[in-house]
Amino acid sequence: MAGSRIVRTSIVGALVALAVIGPAATALACGGLVAPNGTVNLLRTTTLAAYHRGVEHYVTSFQFAGKDAGEVGSIVPLPGVPTKVVKAGGWTLQRLVLETQPPVATLAAEDGRVAASPAQVLLETQVDALDITVLKGGAVAVGTWATEHGFLLPPDAPEVLDFYARRSPIFLAARFNAERAQEQGVQTGEGTPIQITIPTPNPWVPLRILSLGRQPNELVQADVFLLTDVPPATLPQTIESNGDPGQRGLIQEVSEPASASLMQDLRSDERMGWLPSRGMWLTSINVNEEARRLTHDLAIDASGFGRPSPVAAGLAFPVIGDGASFPWVPWAAVGLIATLIAAVVATRAGRSAGRRRGRVGPGWDGRAA
Amino acid sequence: MKHRGIVAFVVALLAAGATACDPANASNEIRTVHVTIHFSSFEPSVLDVAPGETVRFVVENADPIDHEFLIGDGQLQQVHEEGTEAYHPPRPGEMSVPARGTQVTTFTFAADAGSLIFGCHLPGHYAYGMRGEISIG
Numbered sequence: 001m002a003g004s005r006i007v008r009t010s011i012v013g014a015l016v017a018l019a020v021i022g023p024a025a026t027a028l029a030c031g032g033l034v035a036p037n038g039t040v041n042l043l044r045t046t047t048l049a050a051y052h053r054g055v056e057h058y059v060t061s062f063q064f065a066g067k068d069a070g071e072v073g074s075i076v077p078l079p080g081v082p083t084k085v086v087k088a089g090g091w092t093l094q095r096l097v098l099e100t101q102p103p104v105a106t107l108a109a110e111d112g113r114v115a116a117s118p119a120q121v122l123l124e125t126q127v128d129a130l131d132i133t134v135l136k137g138g139a140v141a142v143g144t145w146a147t148e149h150g151f152l153l154p155p156d157a158p159e160v161l162d163f164y165a166r167r168s169p170i171f172l173a174a175r176f177n178a179e180r181a182q183e184q185g186v187q188t189g190e191g192t193p194i195q196i197t198i199p200t201p202n203p204w205v206p207l208r209i210l211s212l213g214r215q216p217n218e219l220v221q222a223d224v225f226l227l228t229d230v231p232p233a234t235l236p237q238t239i240e241s242n243g244d245p246g247q248r249g250l251i252q253e254v255s256e257p258a259s260a261s262l263m264q265d266l267r268s269d270e271r272m273g274w275l276p277s278r279g280m281w282l283t284s285i286n287v288n289e290e291a292r293r294l295t296h297d298l299a300i301d302a303s304g305f306g307r308p309s310p311v312a313a314g315l316a317f318p319v320i321g322d323g324a325s326f327p328w329v330p331w332a333a334v335g336l337i338a339t340l341i342a343a344v345v346a347t348r349a350g351r352s353a354g355r356r357r358g359r360v361g362p363g364w365d366g367r368a369a
Numbered sequence: 370m371k372h373r374g375i376v377a378f379v380v381a382l383l384a385a386g387a388t389a390c391d392p393a394n395a396s397n398e399i400r401t402v403h404v405t406i407h408f409s410s411f412e413p414s415v416l417d418v419a420p421g422e423t424v425r426f427v428v429e430n431a432d433p434i435d436h437e438f439l440i441g442d443g444q445l446q447q448v449h450e451e452g453t454e455a456y457h458p459p460r461p462g463e464m465s466v467p468a469r470g471t472q473v474t475t476f477t478f479a480a481d482a483g484s485l486i487f488g489c490h491l492p493g494h495y496a497y498g499m500r501g502e503i504s505i506g
Contacts, residue, residue: 143433155409156495158432
């Protein structure tokens with residue numbers, strides 16, 4: 001089993017992209033990845049989330065674990081209801097990795113609370129050999145749906161699902177169809193990138209889901225890329241990289257205006273033409289943290305006001321807890337604000353220069369309730 | 370007269386209490402204990418029983434995933450941890466509890482058992498902390 005995620009976000013008026021991209025040699029995957037025997041992937045993950053004009057474009061990749069791993073699937077919490085789920089460009093994630101982690105020697109061209117009612121299926125689609133289902137429901141409803149559909153959830157799944165459902169009751173479940181994978185010649189370890197389009201005024205990157213099923217001391221590693229109209233404010237705040245590979249936490253590797261060549265390359269990939277040609281801000285965050293400490297998500301304020309939401313970060317919950325989503329600002333206001341921010345950003349862009357309870361078993365102490 | 374009546378009542382009450390607490394008679398009484406499983410955790414996670422007492426456990430699983438409720442000492446827990454029995458039909462002190470389901474098992478605690486453990490041994494659950502203690506005495 002393997003899984004990986006990389007996330008990048010960009011906030012310019014209204015564009016947040018989250019992506020998790022693994023090194024070229026590793027597979028790309030996203031969400032809580034579980035297998036019949038309860039094991040989970042331990043590989044680095046990569047995802048891209050881009051946010052533009054109130055719409056989040058979430059690009060990630062799911063790795064085929066082999067024809068004998070039919071029970072393997074992934075669950076990804078989403079900040080809103082997606083309008084579409086399609087195949088993503090073939091090399092967008094890799095290009096982002098290349099931008100922030102260039103080869104050292106040579107530059108080769110290669111490379112809630114819930115309701116007891118059952119989960120509501122909002123969207124079903126296929127992307128190559130992937131069967132994708134977007135669900136709306138509380139933790140119990142989504143968990144029940146998952147188990148009824150062959151996902152074997154680890155013991156922390158009920159609490160983690162509840163953690164997300166109390167803030168946004170939207171989940172995406174992805175699973176490879178082994179038969180179709182064989183027909184299409186999908187090789188073990190091969191990734192299938194998908195792009196999820198989510199209208200939302202306040203993007204966030206799900207991080208806690210990456211710790212699903214992991215031992216408390218296991219390292220969760222992911223690359224998160226953000227593309228925004230203005231330098232984003234995040235919660236928790238990232239820390240500056242000290243160059244030590246063993247540094248723990250949310251480490252900011254890059255924060256700078258996205259280069260023209262990067263934007264041109266990204267726009268030339270399939271179904272990536274929605275990206276603006278310039279004016280985006282690139283942030284690269286290296287997640288390198290023990291699972292027991294990864295009890296939060298990454299909130300992003302793409303408005304330029306520097307006030308990321310504690311609710312979006314999972315550090316607080318909405319007061320009204322009936323499974324409702326965040327108390328988002330009405331769309332019209334968001335659109336207006338985004339437009340204003342875009343204008344401000346366009347002006348600034350040219351001047352910017354490149355930046356539990358009860359007894360728990362050994363090792364599970366310190367988990368957040 | 371009035372005092373005698375009170376004394377007699379108190380004596381009778383004490384006698385009745387002594388009988389109820391007598392381990393020798395405990396097995397005649399079946400106490401029902403409700404245990405809830407939520408977020409892969411038992412509540413309560415600590416129980417006290419009398420030597421020889423018979424307890425009827427009503428275990429409600431509020432989670433959307435399956436769990437187990439298995440009573441035994443550390444050695445038995447280890448056997449289950451390494452075992453491959455995917456499903457435990459209800460029998461004294463052992464049962465699988467399906468997602469969002471409730472199961473019942475009745476167990477009599479031997480007088481010399483000391484203390485026992487109840488736990489879940491589905492993959493990763495015991496290590497996650499799905500266990501509780503039963504103090505006998």
